[in-house]
Amino acid sequence: MERDFANAFGVVVVGTGAIAELHIAALRANPRARLVGVVDTDPGRAAAASRANGGVPGTTELAEALGWPGVDGAIVCTPNGSHGAVATAIADAGKHLLIEKPLAISTAEGEAVLAAFRKGGGTLAVAHTHRAYDYSLAVKQAIDSGQLGDPQLIKVSILGGWIWGDWSAWVLDPSKSGGHQMHNGVHLLDLLTWWMGDRPESVYARGRKQTAGEMAIYDYLEMVLRFPGDRVAHCEMSRAHRPATLFHRDVQVIGTAGTLSLPWDGEQSLVFGEQGLSNLMPVSGDGFARQLDAWLDAVEGGVPIAGGDEGLFAVAMAEAADESMATGQPVPLAGIPAVTR
Amino acid sequence: MTIDVLLAGFGGLGHQDHQTTMYAPAFAAHPGFRVVGVASTEGDEQRAQDAARRLDVPCHDLDTALSTVEAPVVAVAAPAAVRAQVLTTVLRAGRHVLADKPLAPTLTQARQVAEAARQAGTSVVVAHHHRLHPMIAAGAGALRSGKVGLPWNVQADFVVAGGTPCPGQELLNFGGYPVDVVAALTGLPVHRVYAAPAGALTLLAMDHAQGLTSTIVVGRATGLAGVNAGGLAQHRYRVSGSHGVLVLDATKPAVTVTTANSRSSQWLSIDTVTPLLNTLHTAVTTGRPTTAGLDEAVRTAAVLDAAQRSLDEGVAISVAPNGEHR
Numbered sequence: 001m002e003r004d005f006a007n008a009f010g011v012v013v014v015g016t017g018a019i020a021e022l023h024i025a026a027l028r029a030n031p032r033a034r035l036v037g038v039v040d041t042d043p044g045r046a047a048a049a050s051r052a053n054g055g056v057p058g059t060t061e062l063a064e065a066l067g068w069p070g071v072d073g074a075i076v077c078t079p080n081g082s083h084g085a086v087a088t089a090i091a092d093a094g095k096h097l098l099i100e101k102p103l104a105i106s107t108a109e110g111e112a113v114l115a116a117f118r119k120g121g122g123t124l125a126v127a128h129t130h131r132a133y134d135y136s137l138a139v140k141q142a143i144d145s146g147q148l149g150d151p152q153l154i155k156v157s158i159l160g161g162w163i164w165g166d167w168s169a170w171v172l173d174p175s176k177s178g179g180h181q182m183h184n185g186v187h188l189l190d191l192l193t194w195w196m197g198d199r200p201e202s203v204y205a206r207g208r209k210q211t212a213g214e215m216a217i218y219d220y221l222e223m224v225l226r227f228p229g230d231r232v233a234h235c236e237m238s239r240a241h242r243p244a245t246l247f248h249r250d251v252q253v254i255g256t257a258g259t260l261s262l263p264w265d266g267e268q269s270l271v272f273g274e275q276g277l278s279n280l281m282p283v284s285g286d287g288f289a290r291q292l293d294a295w296l297d298a299v300e301g302g303v304p305i306a307g308g309d310e311g312l313f314a315v316a317m318a319e320a321a322d323e324s325m326a327t328g329q330p331v332p333l334a335g336i337p338a339v340t341r
Numbered sequence: 342m343t344i345d346v347l348l349a350g351f352g353g354l355g356h357q358d359h360q361t362t363m364y365a366p367a368f369a370a371h372p373g374f375r376v377v378g379v380a381s382t383e384g385d386e387q388r389a390q391d392a393a394r395r396l397d398v399p400c401h402d403l404d405t406a407l408s409t410v411e412a413p414v415v416a417v418a419a420p421a422a423v424r425a426q427v428l429t430t431v432l433r434a435g436r437h438v439l440a441d442k443p444l445a446p447t448l449t450q451a452r453q454v455a456e457a458a459r460q461a462g463t464s465v466v467v468a469h470h471h472r473l474h475p476m477i478a479a480g481a482g483a484l485r486s487g488k489v490g491l492p493w494n495v496q497a498d499f500v501v502a503g504g505t506p507c508p509g510q511e512l513l514n515f516g517g518y519p520v521d522v523v524a525a526l527t528g529l530p531v532h533r534v535y536a537a538p539a540g541a542l543t544l545l546a547m548d549h550a551q552g553l554t555s556t557i558v559v560g561r562a563t564g565l566a567g568v569n570a571g572g573l574a575q576h577r578y579r580v581s582g583s584h585g586v587l588v589l590d591a592t593k594p595a596v597t598v599t600t601a602n603s604r605s606s607q608w609l610s611i612d613t614v615t616p617l618l619n620t621l622h623t624a625v626t627t628g629r630p631t632t633a634g635l636d637e638a639v640r641t642a643a644v645l646d647a648a649q650r651s652l653d654e655g656v657a658i659s660v661a662p663n664g665e666h667r
Binding site for chain 1: 490493494496498500533535537538539540542544546548552554556558562563565574575581582583584585586588655656657
């Protein structure tokens with residue numbers, strides 16, 4: 001398909017950190033959309049992102065960017081703690097939004113975002129990108145095909161090493177990130193509920209401050225979801241593993257009629273180098289491209305890969321996980337708003 | 342030195358008969374032991390008589406066997422309902438014991454057996470034989486030598502494919518194996534357990550001494566192509582440490598054989614029951630403490646008891662060092 005810039009869906013990218021580059025790459029490859037400009041509260045970063053993207057307009061002011069001609073929607077990649085306010089401003093401007101996970105760092109804030117979008121009329125999608133990778137789609141497809149019978153137990157582990165810079169990293173500040181369970185944990189909590197095709201009754205979580213006891217967040221998480229009818233899901237999410245070169249993704253599903261396994265060495269190449277064993281990142285489809293396509297479809301009446309309801313429920317599960325880690329007991333999920341689709 | 346053995350009891354949980362399927366053939370094949378008699382316990386008379394005929398040894402009830410058969414070792418695999426009572430009787434008769442797993446159906450009974458063994462002063466080896474798998478023994482050695490630094494998490498999967506179900510008792514049936522292997526790998530007792538049910542499977546989230554955490558998935562899945570009925574579909578452990586990760590899959594080693602009609606994984610049988618009998622032989626002949634002994638088995642029983650309580654109550658349960666719950 002040829003690009004039709006005049007009619008392409010105009011997007012501003014808000015927040016220009018590492019994850020924004022992946023969204024911008026997806027925009028660049030999609031003939032239906034175009035990057036109109038970039039926003040970052042840091043003027044230096046805004047200018048750098050502008051330069052890196054062919055001199056598109058850059059600004060530190062979201063309101064200014066939302067007023068640029070040709071802006072239909074925004075992709076938000078700001079620190080988690082700002083998501084609620086940024087998303088609400090975009091909703092109030094009547095624009096569409098694809099927001100990085102988590103939707104917000106509290107259910108109250110998330111509910112406010114959903115209310116703002118109901119009022120503003122824009123389409124809201126949440127970047128639970130793991131739903132859009134080949135590996136997770138293959139798992140989903142196998143479960144939904146019925147080959148495994150009813151899934152009774154699902155496990156997913158994603159383990160890696162330290163990537164968060166030094167003590168100045170915003171992820172390490174729970175007031176900015178919501179903690180690891182909110183920052184990355186939501187990915188796996190969302191995946192497990194999506195794969196299971198149901199919502200859990202309770203969350204039991206354990207966290208470790210493995211890299212340094214002085215941290216205010218847990219760099220290693222284990223979370224157990226209990227579903228109605230004696231079904232269980234378990235996930236591990238780690239930025240605590242050593243050596244830091246480790247990348248370990250492992251999925252297993254045990255159903256009433258069969259099992260599925262995606263072992264840790266099932267989708268990646270291993271490198272036996274002079275420095276020891278390392279692995280290449282799995283090539284598992286371009287989740288960002290799929291996610292962008294689905295958002296653009298949703299704007300035209302389709303369904304996003306994960307919408308506001310799913311984003312809100314992931315936040316609720318992460319909030320419950322945080323409470324569970326504080327109390328040491330499972331936390332019921334009663335009272336979480338039901339999904340509307 | 343050949344040690345005479347009495348086989349006592351031919352039952353277990355549900356329809357199990359590990360005496361016939363595992364211990365009798367292993368003792369018969371072991372050069373250090375000789376089966377000299379068979380004892381029935383309760384409801385297992387037919388199996389006992391069948392075994393006696395096969396082995397060409399006398400068959401008695403337990404009391405008669407203990408008073409007439411001169412065997413310093415008794416292999417006990419009695420039906421669950423009478424297991425603790427049989428073990429206690431055998432120990433009070435001053436015999437060394439190979440005890441089928443679970444040692445007893447309840448923690449209280451397991452502790453009664455342990456007390457009887459203490460009073461008798463004889464050796465008890467409990468059939469938690471998976472800790473003797475060569476890969477697991479090698480993994481434990483690697484951990485002790487600091488290959489991954491200080492371990493802080495273990496993930497374990499112990500999933501049996503098909504076979505004869507043990508309805509409502511799969512945790513008691515299989516749980517002791519991976520709980521015991523995690524104990525063998527880490528050497529760290531469990532302080533707290535949260536258990537979640539998934540049909541014939543259970544997820545155990547355990548907190549250990551030194552802050553180590555572990556998660557075990559244990560139980561029975563449906564029958565699976567390529568896995569013998571009742572065989573292990575998954576048996577793996579991942580140990581994360583301060584300086585590295587140990588990834589151990591005890592369903593390996595295997596060669597994969599593929600033909601026009603089938604694919605299967607095959608290897609020379611990895612026998613963990615013979616090393617168990619070696620352990621028993623050493624314990625009896627030298628008096629040395631065993632590696633699969635009663636103290637560990639009672640700790641395992643305490644973990645499974647706490648797990649069952651967690652399943653019943655839906656909360657995490659603390660396990661005190663003496664095996665009591667809080």
